[in-house]
Amino acid sequence: MTATNGGHMPADDTAGTGHAGRPANGTRAGTAPGHAPAADRDTVAVVVRQWRAVHPELDTGPMEVIGRINRCAALLQQAEDAPLRRAGLSRPEFDLLGALRRTGHELTPGELVRETFSSGAAVTKRLKQLTERGLVERRGDARDRRVAHVRLTDAGRDLVDGILPEQLAYETxxxxxxxxxxxxxxxGLLAELLGRLEGRTGAVRA
Structure with a gap:
């Protein structure tokens, strides 16, 4: 598995593992009397118990948080990507189109790299594919031939506007x-974690 989940489980099983904070009485925080803890009702809990049996001396706490974030992300993306697949788009391609739509103006390839946190080569490849499909168009800069400006076509804008409501309805x-x-x-908690991670390590560009 990648560094994202600490190498605790196979890459295709995103249920990494760990423990939520435990009060002094040994019960899990936030557990209502007479109810099984939430941590015992999902696939991550199974992995936690297995690792505790193998390495009882290790604190598996981070697994519960990171594992559940990874697992939720994988499950959410599977369903969210369905409208994209129907439209013949990949998630990175939609992110690029979305960056152009939400900013509301032309962007250079370099700006798209920053907006989508992708590599320059990946953005170049995606722009070529989207241009061929008539979803974006490029124009040269009048003062600098090395600079290109990218914008959505009407078809590209309509495609983004058609997909976004479906995704938001699913998320709701x-x-x-x-x-x-x-x-x-x-x-709020995820924003705090993400802000610290971005500030310390950034993200791997795809």
Whole structure:
């Protein structure tokens, strides 16, 4: 497995593992009396127990957090990508189109690299494919021939606007299992973690 999950499980099983904080009485934080802890009701818990049996001396706590983030991301992406597959798009291609749509103006390939956190070679390849499909178009800079400006075509804009509502509806449905205050708390915690990770290590460009 990649460094993202600490090498604790196979790459195609994104349920990494660990423990949530344990109060002094030995019960899990946030567990209601008479109910099984949430950590015992998902696939990550199985992996946690297995690792604890193999290495009882190790603190497997990080696995519960990182493993669940990875597992949720994998499951969410499988469903979210369905509209993209129907449109013949990959996730990175849609991210590129989305960057052009949400910024609302032309972007250079270099700016698209930063917006999508992709490599220059990957952006070049995706732009070529999207240009051939008539979803984006490029124009040269009048003052510098080395610079290109990329914008959405009408077809590209319509495609993004058609897919986005379907994705948001799916995400709303998924998150409806959490109370609004829970969603806000989760968003805040993830924002804090992401901000620290981006500030310290950045991300691997695809």
């Amino acid at each position: 449905s998924v998150l409806s299992v959490l109370a609004p205050e829970g969603q806000g708390e989760l968003a």
